[in-house]
Structure formats: structure tokens, C-alpha cells
Amino acid sequence: MDRHLFVSQFGGVFEHSPFIAERAFDQGLVEEPMTLAGVHGGLCLVFRQASHIERLGVLRAHPDLAGKLAIAGELTQDSKNEQAGAGLDRLSAEEHARFTALNSTYTEKFGFPFIVAVKGLTKNDILEAFEARINNGSDAEFATACSQVEKIARLRIEAILTKD
Template sequence: MMTREDFVSRFGGVFEHSPFIAERAYDAGRIVEPLSASGVHAALTEKFRAASADERLGVLRAHPDLAGKLAIAGQLTEDSRNEQAGAGLDRLSAEEHARFTGLNTAYTEKFGFPFIIAVKGLTKDDILAAFERRIDNSRETEFETACVQVEKIARLRLESLLPENR
């Protein structure tokens, strides 16, 4: 059986900078070997959904802006860097970057957390279209949408960590 320390070390970053979710899943006895992406995702998602609204807000706020200042400074987590690069967000024109920056600022000011979308399989144009569509949502709708996206990101990360179990 994988130790708590090993489990949290391996899966604590699946929900961005939020190892408490992996700790709670492990402590609840929800981790069953052999590990599978779907099994670990179910356990982690259960604990994410059971977290308080403030804790879930903290998870949302742990996510970086898309094509934002952390990306420019090279300070994204490896997962975030790879995900954003896969969508072409590391190759924006000056005009595109200015558009993302403006949307990031407006979105964060309106909702209190960054725009979150699972970028795998999306182009920068798809992401911009979603950004522009979602910025008009209510805070409640957008909080729920962002939480769903965080769970999707976690699932994609787990599938890359546990590829043998797809």
C-alpha cells in the first residue's frame, strides 16, 4: 500500500497547489490499489466537492492566469506550462497577448479568481471564445463552471500520471 507521504507527493498537485485534497482522500481511506486514473479522480473529486466554498475558492485562486505573468516569468508548474503550451498560449502575438491580459484582468476583477479552462485539445481561439462567452456569467455560475473545469484538469493530469489505466 502506498504511504500517505508518497501518495500526497505524487498526487498532491493534481488540484493546483492544493495537496489538502489528496491528504483528505488518503485519510478517508478512499485510495484503493491498484491505482487508476478514474479511481483516484473519484476520490479526489469527492474531497474537492466536500471542501468549503472558501477552500474551493482557494483552489481556483491557486490556478495561474492563462498566458499571464507567471507564464512570462517562467514560474508556472510543469503541468500548467505543458497544458498552456499544448494550446499554443506560449506562442501568442503581441496583440493576442494583450487580449488575454485584458480578459484576465477583467475576469479576475469581476469574479475574484482567474479564468480556468481545461485547455487540452483547445486552440487559443477556442479559449478566447470561451473567455468572452463566460465573462458575462454570474459569479455563482462562473464559480461552478470553474470548479467543473478544475475537476476536468485534474482528470487529464491523472490520465498522464497513470497512463496504463486509461
């Protein structure tokens, strides 16, 4: 697989951060045949080696859960599918208000949106995680958010590799 094809397939695995796939390819961290473990391992290594500012940029590239981008229909297709799968596209007015308040408080406290791999979770599971994690310290929450980003990446890679 050439660089262009690799980046076009895996460049969006880390939300709006194709530099991760570019670096993984350039450093020879992924090889054929493309496997879930191989691609995920290579991309995560690059993510972990990225500067704090770069990793913060990846976190900030994620949309709020059930936030303004979702309402405006401006999510990436992956984010749209993930949020819809958890029922976040079908919130009551009261639930939406709760998500909006938590998003605002969380982002103000940590400087990036709340990130959780929503696959397999319900909106109630997500609210519980939101309410628990909002009490974390900054370092702990940065680490948790990075871990969740890697989990999301794994799910997205798996979906790419199992297409057709």
C-alpha cells in the same frame, strides 16, 4: 501505496492544493490498484466536500492563462505544458494584450482567474470560451470553474498513471 508517496504523486493534481490528496488518502477514498476513475473520484469528492473558501483557494491557486507567471517562467510544469499545448506560449503581441485584458476583467469580476482545461483547445477556442463565460453570473461561473478544475485534475491523473 503509503500516504507520503500518494501525496507526492497526486498532491499537485489540484493546483498547489495538496490538502485534497491528503484528505482523500486519510479518508480511505482511494485504494490500490490506482485507477483513473478511483483516484479522480476520491479527489473530486474531497474537492466537492471542501468549504466554499477552500474551493475558492483552489481556484485562486491557478495561474492566469498566458499571464505574468507564464512570462516569468514560474508556472508549475503541468500548467506550463498545458498552456504550451494550446499555443499560449506563442501569442502575438495583440493576442497577448487581449488575454491580459480578459484576465484582468475576469479576475476583477469573479475574484479568481479564468480556468479552462486547455488540452485539445486552440488559443481561439480559449478566447471564445473566455468571452462567453465572462458574461456569466458569479454562482454559475464558480460552478463552471470548479468543473473545469475537476477536468484538469482528470487529465493530470491520467498523465501520472500512464507514465512509463
